[in-house]
Amino acid sequence: MGRYFDELSKDYRFKEGLKTCINCGTCTAICPAAEFYKYDPRKVVDTVQRKDDGEIEALLKSETIWYCGECMSCVTRCPRGNGPGLVIMALRNLSARLGYFTASEKGRQLWPLTKTLNNNILHTGYCIHPSTFDCDEYPESGPVTRWVMDNKEEVYGRLGANYEGKGPGVLRHIPQQDLDELQAIFDETGGTERMEAVERASREKAAELGMDFEEYTKYTYEHCSVGHFNDE
Amino acid sequence: MVNRNPVIAVIGAGIAGLEAARQLADLGYSPVLIEKEPAVGGHVAQWNRLFPDMTPAAEVIDALKKQTAKIRTLLGTEIASINRLKDGFSLVLTDGTSLLCQAVLFATGFQLFNAAKKEEYGYGIYDRVITNRDLEAWFNTRKDKRIKQPEAVGFVHCVGSRDLKAGNTQCSKVCCITAIKQAIEIKEEFPDAEVYCFYMDLRLFGKKYEDFYIKAQRDYGIHFIRGRVSEVGEAIDGRVVVKAEDTLNGKPVKVTLDLLVLMAGVVCNPDAQHYARQVGVSVDDDGFLKSRDNIAAITESSRPGVFFAGACTGAKTIPETLAEARSAALNIHHYFNKRK
Amino acid sequence: MIYQGKQKIWADYQKEIPDDHWFYVRSCIRQNFFPASEKYFLAICRDQLGRDIYESEHHTTCAGIAYHCDTIPQETAMTVVARQFALMTEAGYENLVTSCITSFGNYTEILETWRQFPELEEKVREHLWKACRREFKKPKYVAHASDLMYKLRGEIAERAHFQLVHRATGEPLRIVEHIGCHYSKMFPHKGVGGAEYPCVLSGMAESWGGRVIDYPERRHCCGFGFRQYFVKANRGYSLSNTHKKFESMEPYRPDVIITNCPGCPYFLDRWQYVISEMEGKTYGQNGYGIPVLTYEELAGLVLGVDPWDLGLQVHQVAVEPLLDKIGIPYDPARKYLGMDEKKIMTPGLPTSLKCF
Numbered sequence: 001m002g003r004y005f006d007e008l009s010k011d012y013r014f015k016e017g018l019k020t021c022i023n024c025g026t027c028t029a030i031c032p033a034a035e036f037y038k039y040d041p042r043k044v045v046d047t048v049q050r051k052d053d054g055e056i057e058a059l060l061k062s063e064t065i066w067y068c069g070e071c072m073s074c075v076t077r078c079p080r081g082n083g084p085g086l087v088i089m090a091l092r093n094l095s096a097r098l099g100y101f102t103a104s105e106k107g108r109q110l111w112p113l114t115k116t117l118n119n120n121i122l123h124t125g126y127c128i129h130p131s132t133f134d135c136d137e138y139p140e141s142g143p144v145t146r147w148v149m150d151n152k153e154e155v156y157g158r159l160g161a162n163y164e165g166k167g168p169g170v171l172r173h174i175p176q177q178d179l180d181e182l183q184a185i186f187d188e189t190g191g192t193e194r195m196e197a198v199e200r201a202s203r204e205k206a207a208e209l210g211m212d213f214e215e216y217t218k219y220t221y222e223h224c225s226v227g228h229f230n231d232e
Numbered sequence: 233m234v235n236r237n238p239v240i241a242v243i244g245a246g247i248a249g250l251e252a253a254r255q256l257a258d259l260g261y262s263p264v265l266i267e268k269e270p271a272v273g274g275h276v277a278q279w280n281r282l283f284p285d286m287t288p289a290a291e292v293i294d295a296l297k298k299q300t301a302k303i304r305t306l307l308g309t310e311i312a313s314i315n316r317l318k319d320g321f322s323l324v325l326t327d328g329t330s331l332l333c334q335a336v337l338f339a340t341g342f343q344l345f346n347a348a349k350k351e352e353y354g355y356g357i358y359d360r361v362i363t364n365r366d367l368e369a370w371f372n373t374r375k376d377k378r379i380k381q382p383e384a385v386g387f388v389h390c391v392g393s394r395d396l397k398a399g400n401t402q403c404s405k406v407c408c409i410t411a412i413k414q415a416i417e418i419k420e421e422f423p424d425a426e427v428y429c430f431y432m433d434l435r436l437f438g439k440k441y442e443d444f445y446i447k448a449q450r451d452y453g454i455h456f457i458r459g460r461v462s463e464v465g466e467a468i469d470g471r472v473v474v475k476a477e478d479t480l481n482g483k484p485v486k487v488t489l490d491l492l493v494l495m496a497g498v499v500c501n502p503d504a505q506h507y508a509r510q511v512g513v514s515v516d517d518d519g520f521l522k523s524r525d526n527i528a529a530i531t532e533s534s535r536p537g538v539f540f541a542g543a544c545t546g547a548k549t550i551p552e553t554l555a556e557a558r559s560a561a562l563n564i565h566h567y568f569n570k571r572k
Numbered sequence: 573m574i575y576q577g578k579q580k581i582w583a584d585y586q587k588e589i590p591d592d593h594w595f596y597v598r599s600c601i602r603q604n605f606f607p608a609s610e611k612y613f614l615a616i617c618r619d620q621l622g623r624d625i626y627e628s629e630h631h632t633t634c635a636g637i638a639y640h641c642d643t644i645p646q647e648t649a650m651t652v653v654a655r656q657f658a659l660m661t662e663a664g665y666e667n668l669v670t671s672c673i674t675s676f677g678n679y680t681e682i683l684e685t686w687r688q689f690p691e692l693e694e695k696v697r698e699h700l701w702k703a704c705r706r707e708f709k710k711p712k713y714v715a716h717a718s719d720l721m722y723k724l725r726g727e728i729a730e731r732a733h734f735q736l737v738h739r740a741t742g743e744p745l746r747i748v749e750h751i752g753c754h755y756s757k758m759f760p761h762k763g764v765g766g767a768e769y770p771c772v773l774s775g776m777a778e779s780w781g782g783r784v785i786d787y788p789e790r791r792h793c794c795g796f797g798f799r800q801y802f803v804k805a806n807r808g809y810s811l812s813n814t815h816k817k818f819e820s821m822e823p824y825r826p827d828v829i830i831t832n833c834p835g836c837p838y839f840l841d842r843w844q845y846v847i848s849e850m851e852g853k854t855y856g857q858n859g860y861g862i863p864v865l866t867y868e869e870l871a872g873l874v875l876g877v878d879p880w881d882l883g884l885q886v887h888q889v890a891v892e893p894l895l896d897k898i899g900i901p902y903d904p905a906r907k908y909l910g911m912d913e914k915k916i917m918t919p920g921l922p923t924s925l926k927c928f
């Protein structure tokens with residue numbers, strides 16, 4: 001038994017997601033990522049099932065495992081009760097833990113993601129918050145979102161939100177004591193450790209690429225090479 | 233007390249029951265055929281042509297009917313209850329009568345998997361989705377408004393078979409050969425149609441089955457796509473849209489078809505499971521009735537006096553079923569001889 | 573299409589949804605982008621229909637988005653959720669209703685995982701105690717807010733001021749229903765109607781007079797893809813998947829799209845704007861888009877709530893053509909006002925997509 005396979009086997013999503021794969025392709029047939037990206041969930045599961053350290057290490061360092069959108073459409077249909085989406089989550093988490101994610105362009109994106117989402121959670125108690133939503137980073141959100149964000153208090157107020165207010169309500173201010181509990185949870189359960197590991201590996205990668213860290217953060221967030229999509 | 237003319241209750245008058253009854257009668261016994269449908273012949277009577285030689289099913293059934301014409305047959309009759317006695321069994325039938333017998337032969341056959349349970353295939357929801365049974369019936373009757381000059385026809389293998397979510401993890405054995413047979417028949421009917429078989433594996437284990445595959449490819453240009461159908465949708469014109477992966481090319485495919493045939497698999501008849509428990513015979517984990525031994529004693533149960541023939545113990549082909557029917561008759565003969 | 577076939581399936585997947593006494597947890601995305609939706613969920617279910625729905629001011633995100641972006645380990649996600657359960661237990665509730673579909677999937681997945689692996693539940697209890705001295709009982713029922721509204725659809729229909737019918741022709745509106753992937757794809761039996769023909773939204777739409785249309789890509793993910801959207805470099809994936817759905821539904825000429833996930837209406841709405849900017853193509857009639865509504869907004873409209881109170885002005889695709897079709901009155905002058913009828917600046921308009 002390969003050591004990567006053993007590590008993966010400790011992840012409960014892996015326990016749920018990998019039973020035995022017969023390569024029927026039911027998952028790939030309806031996978032949104034397989035249609036557009038050079039991605040095939042069946043092949044990922046089949047590779048992992050072979051338990052070969054070399055192949056799994058290659059996967060952990062590849063672009064492949066980062067194409068999945070975690071929609072779980074594959075889980076509904078698999079005749080053997082597998083869940084490629086769950087296997088992907090286990091692979092991603094192992095890749096993050098081991099620092100292998102910096103070996104791929106899509107993997108490197110884990111840093112700006114971790115930074116934004118986890119900081120939102122720990123500082124506001126929301127995964128997304130108007131105070132950190134920069135419309136320039138989301139031009140597709142349209143002129144109407146820009147209007148909302150430029151007139152937050154008025155628009156949210158008019159719509160009955162309790163924006164940044166005390167007590168219950170939409171977009172209420174989440175009390176610091178609750179945010180402290182979230183921080184404690186992160187510290188206790190390895191969330192903080194994970195953030196540190198991802199940052200550390202990313203800093204190393206930035207140095208290797210000769211970029212300053214802010215530049216690296218922006219670059220990994222924005223840059224998309226040619227070659228990821230099926231028609232490229 | 234010795235019964236000089238033992239009675240055997242043969243549950244089911246499909247080909248297994250008919251053949252076994254014929255043998256038992258020839259051996260001098262009194263079989264009684266109990267059949268829930270209004271006619272004998274079971275599933276095979278509904279079919280059109282049989283692999284490998286394209287024998288008309290009617291020929292097989294007519295021969296069996298002729299040979300069993302004199303055997304006591306209770307049509308349209310089911311079993312209300314069945315009890316084991318000291319030296320035999322007592323059956324109470326739904327026609328109000330009761331039957332005392334010294335042996336019971338389960339020839340209850342299979343039930344076709346209810347394709348509507350595979351909701352993602354849209355049987356009973358989309359108009360152009362039919363099953364293998366519907367298609368076979370059409371070959372006989374030519375009456376099915378869903379089948380109208382199709383230009384593109386698809387066959388979906390493994391519907392309700394090898395499928396944890398459908399509740400049947402076993403292979404139903406006969407669907408691959410049936411799919412290819414029906415695909416060829418469709419091509420003969422509609423020579424310009426494109427015909428696709430969507431399969432996971434092609435299980436063509438039987439005598440001359442591989443010839444069908446060769447013929448399908450060489451003479452009929454049938455397309456074989458190695459990918460299990462994941463989802464069926466309906467386009468605005470009523471045609472069905474099928475999603476699968478062409479696993480040999482590693483690419484998802486979407487095919488629009490005029491007709492989709494679901495190869496529904498075989499599961500155990502739930503009535504059989506019910507009666508089996510009443511006589512103390514277990515149901516195996518594949519849902520079929522449990523034989524005493526899967527190699528050496530497939531037609532015997534673990535209880536004295538209870539025997540099996542045909543699909544009640546698992547998916548079977550016709551020649552296998554007929555062979556088991558004769559074998560079970562012989563088992564019953566030995567059983568009675570030993571008790572004398 | 574044989575409608576009775578669908579009804580048989582719906583009958584197989586009936587989920588038990590308690591009638592009352594719910595602990596409500598909010599959605600990050602809904603609060604940001606559809607703020608009045610949650611307000612009206614509570615206004616309808618609590619104030620109009622008299623149900624007890626409680627919100628703790630101490631609850632937080634369930635961190636589901638972070639979980640599916642793989643920025644936090646599973647145990648962190650589970651412990652954050654355990655804290656939500658602790659707040660629910662403390663408040664004396666045993667039914668949990670989530671506003672977000674990812675949350676619903678997350679809570680359901682966590683409970684199922686604990687059922688199968690009780691040692692993990694024990695571990696999380698320990699984590700929660702060590703981190704914040706809290707204890708919890710697991711909820712007896714977890715439902716999504718759309719399940720609750722589905723259950724109450726009859727009561728809403730009784731009080732409806734408007735029907736989902738084209739006022740001029742009397743024809744039921746042609747409605748595309750889009751169910752969030754995490755609602756029933758992972759656990760079909762936890763969704764009303766299962767994974768293939770969920771009826772949580774179609775049930776509401778039909779009760780209120782509309783006609784639901786099926787189209788080939790109905791079950792397809794909107795393409796949110798978590799990291800595939802949040803990271804700018806990946807957004808092509810998200811756009812491509814939504815585009816695919818629009819191309820598939822276009823021949824059916826839908827009047828409106830309704831969704832139950834918080835993210836999906838954002839994507840189905842905004843990507844129409846992007847497609848119009850990139851290709852000049854729009855999917856509604858006469859250069860408009862197809863309006864996208866959340867189920868709370870749909871219920872609100874049917875009950876006669878003012879569209880601008882419902883927050884429809886914060887959608888990019890114009891809803892006015894739909895309001896006109898149904899015959900719902902609205903005051904264009906009040907659309908972009910701030911608090912207390914204050915006049916504030918109005919949003920810019922897209923170059924291609926027709927908006928007001």
